Structures are given as C-alpha cells and as structure tokens.
Amino acid sequence: MRGPESADLMLWKHLSFSPRTCSGHTRHGEGRSPLLMKMMYARKTSFLLLAALMAVMVLLKDRSNSESNSEEIKNIQRKMERSIEKQFRATAKVNSYVYTWPKCERNMSAANISGFSELNAHIQNFLYYRHCRHFPMLLDMPDKCGGPEESSEVFLFLVIKSSPGNYERREVLRKTWAEERQHNGLWIRRIFISGVTGSGQEKMRLNKLLQYEQNIYKDILQWDFEDSFFNLTLKQVMFLEWMERNCPKARFLFNGDDDVFANTDNMVEYLHDLKNNDGGEHLFIGHLIRNVGPIRSPGSKYYVPVQVEESNSYPPYCGGGGFLLSGFSASVIYNMSKSIQLLPIDDVYMGMCLAKAGLHPESHSLVKTAGLHIPSKVDGYDPCFYKEVLLVHRFLPMHMFLMWQQIRDPELQCSSSFKYKILNG
Structure with a gap:
C-alpha cells in the first residue's frame, strides 16, 4: 500500500534516483552514485595535490640549492604526501575481489550520555559505534548479479542473514529453497550476508570456513564487524549499499534468516503475477506488526533503553524472520537510512525508513x-x-x-x- 509520498521521498527521487525505463530500471550510462562521485573527486584532488607538490619542489629548487632550502623542500614534501595519503584514506578502495573501507573508530562522546555507565556492555558498544556505516569487507562478490547493468536478469534475489558458524544451515539452503536456478524462466540468485564472530583462533577458523565456502559457492558477503543481534541493522544497511553498487536492477528481494523455510517457487509465482509492478514500484510484504513500541525490560533480548530510542512507539513493520520487497523499495530504504540513525532492531528500522518515505509495509497471510x-x-x-x-x-x-x-x-x-x-x- 502506498500513501502520499513524503517530502523526503520526493526530494530523493528528484536528486538521487536515476531515470528509469518503462520497466522501472536505470538506463545505461545515466546517473552516477554519490559514492562514485566521491571517489572520482578524491582521486582528482589527489592528483592535483601531487602536481602541486612537484611544482613547489621545482620552484624551491630553482630559488637556491642551499642546505636550508633543501630541508624546506623535504618538509613541504612530507606535508603534501600526508595530505595525499589522507585523501586516499577518505574514500573506499576498489579491487576485483573486495570493496574495502577504513576502520571506523568508536565515538568516545557516547560515554557522556545520561545513564550510559548503567547500561549493559553490548548496549554501550552499540552506542560507541552507532555512527559507523562502513567496515572493511572481507569477502565480496561484486559480479554476483552479472554486473550493475545486467542485474535486471535477477528476478528474485535471496538475501540471507547468516552468522559464520551456521555452516549446516547454509549447506542445506544451497540444496533446497535457496538453490540458484530458474523457475518458470525467471532467475533466482542467492547471497549470504555475515560479519565475524569469536576471537583468536576460533575467529580465524570461522573466517577460513567462510573463505572455503566462498571459493566453492561464491555466495557470501562478509564485513569485519561483530555478527551480533544488535548489529543486524548494520548488516542490512551495508548490504543495501552493496546492492546499490553491484545489483541495482534486481527486480525483487527476499530478505530473511537462515532458519526459515521459504517456498521460493511460490514466491516467484506470486511476484510474477503482480499487476503493474515488475520491481519498479513499492512492495514490502510479510508478517505485519503494528501498535507496538520499544521493550523497556532489561532482561529481554529486544530491550531498547531510552538512551537508544526515546520514542515509545514504532511505525508498522514486518517481522524480520523474512519478507519480500521490490528493488524500488530496497533503494528507497537505503536512501532514507542515510538520515536515520541506526536502531538495533533491524525489522523495526526497515519500518522507520519506509515511514520516512511515506510508504507502508503490508501483511500477507502466507x-x-x-x-x-x-x-x-x-x-x-x-x-x-x-x-x-x-x-x-x-x-x-x-x-x-x-x-x-x-x-x-x-x-x-x-x-x-x-x-x-x-x-x-
């Protein structure tokens, strides 16, 4: 169901959303992502700084060959090199295997929040790193959808949240409902999204396990952050950013846990039968939850103190076990998320992003x-x-x-x- 579009959604469409064809997909060569523009700007700036460094060195060398000026040249050179290095670190680095970001540092000012010292350690840790939206990528599959321009061939993209140790679940899913295949001539693709768990040798073993799985199946995205319940929202946002970059034209997505039974054949048939929506219109369906708010009981897994969320009510949302959404709605959620601070309950956070855009999730009886x-x-x-x-x-x-x-x-x-x-x- 789509209500009146919010000002945020209309502004995003005007500034950020690339022109679409009649099928709802971006045309070749039109529009550049803000991330790409940032990278191009950083590279251009770095080259300009390097050119300036060379010019200054030539001028100073011409002025005099004295020892003092030679030292001056070295000082200027060191400063310029540090500036160039800073520019490169300010943006992500791309190679053919992983898309990496600099390490995000904790925000020590979070400790000044009233009542911070009384919070449990995992909540304190969440507040310390709440501002972080980028972490180094350990495993990547940038060509999973065949490249950005070819990603419209993916009809249903299965996005499965999985912790590193859940090997048995991943193996079964690859052989059952998450098998990559065509159903009624429409492609189903699969990706597992994960962080890191454990420490020391255990962490190394689990990372090695995922690496071996990746070598065989090529179906894992892994970032270097703690794979925990409170970081599920971070995992979702980082995936949506990855999708904008690598799979922007996928028609529909199933987003769910690795312990659900998903009848993906039925999903493809349901989505294919939708009228006037090939993925370019809003769709977000699942088990609808409404008229609830944060749980304030400290003993609950879902405990959210006022230091994390002051409001006593949540917008309507679909339970995070699994839901279906269109490629359009996934892009809207990602762009709305840029101006909404992270909440540890990922399904609620999705509802917040939809509400900001003036869109609504819907219930499906199946x-x-x-x-x-x-x-x-x-x-x-x-x-x-x-x-x-x-x-x-x-x-x-x-x-x-x-x-x-x-x-x-x-x-x-x-x-x-x-x-x-x-x-x-």
Missing part, C-alpha cells in the same frame, strides 16, 4: 514468521501444510531438507482443507 498453528494431534511436519505457504519460521536443517523434497514431490496430493487451515491458522 508469511508465517510466528509459525503455523497446527493442532497437537496432527503431524506438524505434514508437507501439505507447507506446500502453499511463502514462508514459515523456523526449521532445523534436517527438517528443511526433508520438507523441500516432500513439497516438490509430483505425487503429493493435498485436500483443499489444508489451504483453509493455513490461511486461518
């Missing part, structure tokens, strides 16, 4: 992030309960593998009463 309500006397893993759904949370790896095989069995027969139970369960 997205079951809270699970299915199945009578206790009935087999909870009967495949007929799951054949029609878009998503159910949550599944163990072995159940995931078994269920995927069962629902795709051409001999599986289910009565219409199953769909009624699912829709009303």
Whole structure:
C-alpha cells in the first residue's frame, strides 16, 4: 500500500534516483552514485595535490640549492604526501575481489550520555559505534548479479542473514529453497550476508570456513564487524549499499534468516503475477506488526533503553524472520537510512525508513514468521501444510531438507482443507 509520498521521498527521487525505463530500471550510462562521485573527486584532488607538490619542489629548487632550502623542500614534501595519503584514506578502495573501507573508530562522546555507565556492555558498544556505516569487507562478490547493468536478469534475489558458524544451515539452503536456478524462466540468485564472530583462533577458523565456502559457492558477503543481534541493522544497511553498487536492477528481494523455510517457487509465482509492478514500484510484504513500541525490560533480548530510542512507539513493520520487497523499495530504504540513525532492531528500522518515505509495509497471510498453528494431534511436519505457504519460521536443517523434497514431490496430493487451515491458522 502506498500513501502520499513524503517530502523526503520526493526530494530523493528528484536528486538521487536515476531515470528509469518503462520497466522501472536505470538506463545505461545515466546517473552516477554519490559514492562514485566521491571517489572520482578524491582521486582528482589527489592528483592535483601531487602536481602541486612537484611544482613547489621545482620552484624551491630553482630559488637556491642551499642546505636550508633543501630541508624546506623535504618538509613541504612530507606535508603534501600526508595530505595525499589522507585523501586516499577518505574514500573506499576498489579491487576485483573486495570493496574495502577504513576502520571506523568508536565515538568516545557516547560515554557522556545520561545513564550510559548503567547500561549493559553490548548496549554501550552499540552506542560507541552507532555512527559507523562502513567496515572493511572481507569477502565480496561484486559480479554476483552479472554486473550493475545486467542485474535486471535477477528476478528474485535471496538475501540471507547468516552468522559464520551456521555452516549446516547454509549447506542445506544451497540444496533446497535457496538453490540458484530458474523457475518458470525467471532467475533466482542467492547471497549470504555475515560479519565475524569469536576471537583468536576460533575467529580465524570461522573466517577460513567462510573463505572455503566462498571459493566453492561464491555466495557470501562478509564485513569485519561483530555478527551480533544488535548489529543486524548494520548488516542490512551495508548490504543495501552493496546492492546499490553491484545489483541495482534486481527486480525483487527476499530478505530473511537462515532458519526459515521459504517456498521460493511460490514466491516467484506470486511476484510474477503482480499487476503493474515488475520491481519498479513499492512492495514490502510479510508478517505485519503494528501498535507496538520499544521493550523497556532489561532482561529481554529486544530491550531498547531510552538512551537508544526515546520514542515509545514504532511505525508498522514486518517481522524480520523474512519478507519480500521490490528493488524500488530496497533503494528507497537505503536512501532514507542515510538520515536515520541506526536502531538495533533491524525489522523495526526497515519500518522507520519506509515511514520516512511515506510508504507502508503490508501483511500477507502466507508469511508465517510466528509459525503455523497446527493442532497437537496432527503431524506438524505434514508437507501439505507447507506446500502453499511463502514462508514459515523456523526449521532445523534436517527438517528443511526433508520438507523441500516432500513439497516438490509430483505425487503429493493435498485436500483443499489444508489451504483453509493455513490461511486461518
């Protein structure tokens, strides 16, 4: 559902959004990202500084060959070199394997926030680094979508949040609903997004594990920040930035956890049947949550103190277990996020970005992030309960593998009463 466009969204469309074709995708060569412009400016500035350095050295050398002037030249040279180095560090560096950023330093002034010393360590750490939007990239796949101009070939992009240690989950997903394939002639692509966990040898082993997986499957994005619950929003924002750079024309996205059962065949069919939306219009559907606010109980996993969020209410949002959105909406969320400080609850943060743009998430009856309500006397893993759904949370790896095989069995027969139970369960 789309309400009146906010001033933020209209301004973003005017200044930031590249011209689109009738299919809703950017035309070749039109528009440059702010990041690219920043990099071009930094490089140009660096070359100008280098030229100035050479000119100054020539002038001073012509003035005199004295020892004092020679020392003066060296001092100026050192200053200019430091300035050039600073310019290069101010922008990201690109190579063919990873897209890297300088390390983000903690904001020590966060300790001056009232009541800071009484907060738990993980909340203090969040506040120290809340301003950080860029971390060094350890694993990258810049050509995952075939390049920015070819990314429109990706109909459904599966973006799966996964911690480094969740190897078994990733392996099962690659063999089941997250398998890269064509369904009804439409491409499904997959990427896992991750940070780092552990310390010392354990951290090194997990990073090596992801590197080996990357060598085989080429389906991981990893950044050098702690992969924790409070950093899920950071992970989402950094992925959206990556998408703007490498996969800007993907039609639709599924964004979810690595322990959900997603019927991606059904997702493709649902999205393909949408009227007047090939990914260039707003879409954000899932399990809708509204009329709630921050949990203020310190014992809760979802505890958000007033030092993090003063408001006592959240805008409508879809549960973070999994949701579907259009490429258009993903781009809107990313651009709105630039002016909204990070909140540790990632699904709520998505709702905040949509609200700022004057857009709304919607509910879909076949997205079951809270699970299915199945009578206790009935087999909870009967495949007929799951054949029609878009998503159910949550599944163990072995159940995931078994269920995927069962629902795709051409001999599986289910009565219409199953769909009624699912829709009303």
